[in-house]
Every structure is written in structure tokens, then in C-alpha cells.
Amino acid sequence: MCVSPRLTRAQPSPDQQVDQLLQSMTLDQKAGQLFMVSIYGVGLTDTAATFLRQMMPGAVAMFTYNGTTPSDFTRTVNAWQKIATQVGSRVPLLVATDQEGGPVTRLSTGFTAMPWGAALGAMPTDDAFKVGQMSAEELTAVGINMNLAPVVDVRSPEGQFIERRTLGPDPDRVGAAASAYVKGMESRGVIGVLKHFPGHGPAPDSHASLPTITEPRDQVESAELTPFRMAIQDGADAIMVGHLLYPALDPQSSLPASLSPVVIDGVLRNELGFRGLAMTDAMDMGAILDTYSRPDAAVMAIRAGIDLIAAGPNTGMSDQLAMKQGIIAAVQSGSLPLSRVDDAVKQVLTLKAKYGLTTWTPLDVATAQQRVHVSEHEAAVEQIYLDTISIVQDADGRLPLIPRTQNVTLIYPASFRSSSAIVRLSISHSNRFPTR
Numbered sequence: 001m002c003v004s005p006r007l008t009r010a011q012p013s014p015d016q017q018v019d020q021l022l023q024s025m026t027l028d029q030k031a032g033q034l035f036m037v038s039i040y041g042v043g044l045t046d047t048a049a050t051f052l053r054q055m056m057p058g059a060v061a062m063f064t065y066n067g068t069t070p071s072d073f074t075r076t077v078n079a080w081q082k083i084a085t086q087v088g089s090r091v092p093l094l095v096a097t098d099q100e101g102g103p104v105t106r107l108s109t110g111f112t113a114m115p116w117g118a119a120l121g122a123m124p125t126d127d128a129f130k131v132g133q134m135s136a137e138e139l140t141a142v143g144i145n146m147n148l149a150p151v152v153d154v155r156s157p158e159g160q161f162i163e164r165r166t167l168g169p170d171p172d173r174v175g176a177a178a179s180a181y182v183k184g185m186e187s188r189g190v191i192g193v194l195k196h197f198p199g200h201g202p203a204p205d206s207h208a209s210l211p212t213i214t215e216p217r218d219q220v221e222s223a224e225l226t227p228f229r230m231a232i233q234d235g236a237d238a239i240m241v242g243h244l245l246y247p248a249l250d251p252q253s254s255l256p257a258s259l260s261p262v263v264i265d266g267v268l269r270n271e272l273g274f275r276g277l278a279m280t281d282a283m284d285m286g287a288i289l290d291t292y293s294r295p296d297a298a299v300m301a302i303r304a305g306i307d308l309i310a311a312g313p314n315t316g317m318s319d320q321l322a323m324k325q326g327i328i329a330a331v332q333s334g335s336l337p338l339s340r341v342d343d344a345v346k347q348v349l350t351l352k353a354k355y356g357l358t359t360w361t362p363l364d365v366a367t368a369q370q371r372v373h374v375s376e377h378e379a380a381v382e383q384i385y386l387d388t389i390s391i392v393q394d395a396d397g398r399l400p401l402i403p404r405t406q407n408v409t410l411i412y413p414a415s416f417r418s419s420s421a422i423v424r425l426s427i428s429h430s431n432r433f434p435t436r
């Protein structure tokens with residue numbers, strides 16, 4: 001007797017799943033996926049729950065007003081995700097935060113103070129990868145799946161606003177460190193976001209007004225664009241576009257990069273070959289609001305090639321809903337092609353699918369602190385800092401110092417007693433590191 005094999009239906013591929021989901025969505029649901037919203041408070045108020053049901057956003061950004069401890073953040077993320085998976089297309093949220101380290105740290109109490117800024121640029125790339133891994137482990141412990149970091153802006157003498165947050169003045173070192181850090185986060189399930197394209201390094205504060213970067217094109221290419229190009233070639237999945245006026249890149253308009261088709265589609269997509277998700281910097285900054293209404297800016301950003309709009313921490317719920325309605329109205333009037341919206345939503349959904357974020361399981365609030373593994377990470381960070389000792393200047397070629405054969409005199413103010421211990425530690429490890 002011949003028995004026919006049982007036929008099984010092949011499971012759809014991730015791309016097919018994304019296409020099927022996109023086809024099933026209404027315009028209202030699609031428009032929501034284009035926004036990274038901000039919601040004030042720990043947990044979820046009735047007003048915030050109503051807002052989430054109406055907005056149906058693709059992403060939410062966490063700030064210090066959303067909690068102070070791992071249990072606070074876990075409880076808040078659980079509440080947000082529960083609503084997101086009950087309404088509309090029931091797609092879980094991208095949950096993002098700015099965990100750069102140093103002055104831009106949203107999660108501090110109960111979390112590890114990770115190396116940041118110049119330390120990331122100075123350390124070996126293997127260590128930058130480890131820092132990315134540890135940072136991601138602490139974020140996923142509370143339900144966060146996207147880090148709005150690293151800063152890929154090149155340090156510039158003209159750009160004092162962003163100077164402390166940069167990884168250094170050498171574009172190649174910045175690019176290598178940023179790529180390693182992002183890959184470390186990716187290996188632990190967190191999406192890294194490179195910022196602020198095309199480069200905030202030489203610019204004053206874009207929170208206050210729209211800065212103009214007057215560098216010539218060749219300098220922009222060799223400095224500002226270099227680390228972004230390196231990270232894109234290494235497979236970066238997400239880039240934040242800054243509110244920065246770059247006449248060298250878009251000489252025919254006065255549009256900030258975040259609203260410029262020439263910068264986004266022309267430079268970022270076509271010239272640099274970026275195929276991932278492009279998002280805006282916060283839309284509540286003076287660089288935008290001094291000239292545009294929030295709804296108009298949202299439409300312009302999507303039309304220019306942006307896929308995800310960051311509303312910003314100072315944008316109220318009614319303003320965020322108005323921005324979404326602006327997108328819907330623009331599509332209905334024909335001023336914003338539905339195909340452009342579909343392309344943007346597909347980028348959001350594809351990123352979620354790549355990182356396994358199309359399903360969601362709540363995290364245990366009671367065990368949040370244990371999941372962060374602070375003691376383990378602090379020990380690892382201490383060792384990494386030893387690898388990060390870097391020679392800043394040695395014009396006379398006196399380094400490395402060799403305590404066993406050289407007499408070294410240290411003069412320091414008595415009020416800085418820790419200086420001697422730090423210098424002794426640096427001398428003891430100086431033979432391990434090349435001048436750089």
C-alpha cells in the first residue's frame with residue numbers, strides 16, 4: 001500500500017509577513033506607525049491609555065519622567081506594550097531611550113554607568129563591542145529594544161554644544177567605535193541608532209534654532225560623513241537625521257536635513273547606500289518650531305524620505321495626534337503619496353521583524369533589578385577602562401614611562417589626592433598601549 005506524504009503549508013518568510021501585515025492595515029494604522037511618541041509618567045494613566053489607542057504609534061521614547069528604577073521602567077513598558085498589542089494592527093512598539101552615557105543618560109538608578117563619549121572612541125573596538133552588549137542587556141532587562149545612540153558626530157572646535165558627547169575628532173576612529181558599539185547592541189537584541197546625520201559636530205545647539213554648517217563639500221565628505229559611511233557599510237539598521245542646514249549638501253534650499261529630500265534620498269540613500277530606517281531628531285526643537293507647525297513638519301519629513309518621526313519629550317498628546325492627522329489629511333488630499341507612507345511603514349515593520357519584535361511577552365516587574373546584572377557589568381567596565389587609557393599628547397616622545405628605570409615626579413594640588421593614584425595606575429599600564 002502506498003501512503004501519500006502529508007502536505008504542510010510553508011510558513012511565510014519575514015518579508016512576506018511584513019507585506020501581509022502592511023496590506024491589512026488601514027491608513028489610520030499606517031500613519032500611527034510613523035511616529036515615536038512621548039508619554040509623561042510612570043505606568044499608564046487613563047488619559048495616556050486613551051491616547052495610545054487613538055495614536056496607535058509605531059514607537060515610544062522613554063525619558064527620566066517615565067521612571068527612576070528598573071522596576072519603574074519595566075512596569076511602564078509592560079503597560080504601553082499591553083495597549084499596543086490590543087489595538088489596531090496589534091503590532092508591538094519599538095521602545096527607545098537615549099542611553100548614550102554621561103550627560104545623556106535616561107536610566108541611572110539601578111543601572112551601570114557605562115563608558116561613553118571619548119572613552120568609546122579611545123578604547124579598542126573589541127571593548128566598544130562589549131560596552132554595546134552590556135548596554136543592551138540592561139535595556140532589554142526592562143523591555144527597551146532601541147537605543148538612540150551612539151553619537152557619530154565628529155568633534156569639532158566650532159561645535160561646543162555636542163563636544164562632550166562625541167567619540168572624538170578622528171572620523172575613522174569614530175566610525176570604527178560606533179560600528180563596534182552598534183554591533184554589540186545588535187548581538188543582544190537592541191537596535192542602535194546613529195546620530196545626528198549629516199553631522200552635528202561643527203554646529204551650535206539645534207534645540208534653540210536651526211544651525212547652518214558652512215563647511216565646503218570636500219570637508220563634509222572627509223569629516224562629517226565618514227563615520228556614517230563606515231557604519232552603513234558595516235550594516236547599520238537605523239540613523240537619526242538632525243535638524244541641521246547643510247548648504248554643501250543641499251545648496252538649492254533652506255531646509256534642515258531632516259526635511260530635505262536632497263539630503264535624505266540623495267545623500268543618505270543614494271550616495272551612501274543606506275537601506276535601513278531613517279528617523280528624525282525630536283520635532284519639538286527650535287530648529288523646527290521656529291519655522292514650521294508640527295503637522296506640516298511631519299508631512300514634510302515623510303515626503304522627504306523619513307520613516308519614523310520622533311515627536312520629542314515636550315510635545316503634548318494633542319499635538320502628537322495633530323501630527324498624525326496631518327499625515328492622514330495629506331494622503332487624502334494627494335499631497336503626500338500613499339506609496340511613500342507604505343514604504344516608510346514597511347521600514348518600521350521590517351526593522352521590528354528583524355529583531356523579533358512582532359510579538360511581545362511581559363517582563364516580571366519584581367525581578368527587574370536582578371536582570372540588569374549591575375555588579376557583573378561594573379566589574380567588566382572597570383577592566384575596560386584600563387584598556388581605555390590613551391595618550392592625548394606627547395610632543396617630546398617621553399612616553400611610555402618605565403617606573404623601574406625612570407624617576408617620575410608628580411606635582412599636584414593637595415585637594416586632588418586621588419590624582420596620585422590615577423597617575424600611578426596610568427603609568428603601570430602605559431606599556432600596554434600604543435600612542436594614538
